[in-house]
Amino acid sequence: MSIKAHHLGIGMTSQRTRERLVQRLKEEGITDPRVLEAMRQTPRHIFVEEALASRAYEDTALPIGHGQTISQPYIVARMTELVISDGECHSVLEIGTGCGYQTAILSLFFEKVNTVERISALLDSARRRFAELSLRNIRPRLSDGSEGWTGSAPFDAIVATAAPEEIPEGLLSQLAIGGRLVIPVGRMGHQVLVRVIRESATRYVREDVEKVSFVPMLVGTK
Ligand code: SAH
DSSP states (O other): OOOOGGGSSOGGGSHHHHHHHHHHHHHTTOOOHHHHHHHHHSOGGGGSOGGGGGGTTSSSOEEEETTEEEOOHHHHHHHHHHHHSSSOOSEEEEEOOTTSHHHHHHTTTOSEEEEEESOHHHHHHHHHHHHHTTOOSEEEEESOGGGOOGGGOOEEEEEESSBOSSOOHHHHHTEEEEEEEEEEESSTTSEEEEEEEEOSSSOEEEEEEEEEOOOBOOOSOO
């Protein structure tokens, strides 16, 4: 990954600060060395406003405008572990691009990354960041992702970063055989992170992973 010089190890965004985050992720139970390395090399500070850059390597969600947030690094790492641990990694669909941080992490593991966002202003700035970081395997699209991306299905993995109250049927049908869906499900304050593995054309295995707190999955675009 090529990173412009002014984004390299300066001040609060230094290598040492990032190392501290990786250490914290290990303590929280992230074990996959490939995921830890991805978290170490991805410059999270360029995914937030400059005023918040000094907090970019804290393990917390931060506001990105439009009432949305950049996910907590721990949850990004966890969701990535859950989708890459078993099976093919050719294609992934992300629902909820936001600032594009999770997208950037996924682009290090999957050949093709499709990502959809319903707020155009967020998608535009995410596109600029992908270009700046020379991440060329990402296809961003403005759309309501609650029913997936039919034209590009099936996917080896689907990652949702906004929570519906129930898993949309359309997403299950867009999983390849052996595909993994990782999605927060439930109302605000009562959400659980769920992984569904499609074992065959008709057999889906669901596992509840842990309690989480995501913004809701909404309908339509703006
Ligand atoms: N992936 C981001 C997290 C963004 S927060 C990160 O790495 O930090 C979740 C995003 O999902 C918000 O930007 C929100 O606008 C978007 N979203 C909510 N409902 C959606 C829908 N139906 N389709 C597409 N995006 C949606």
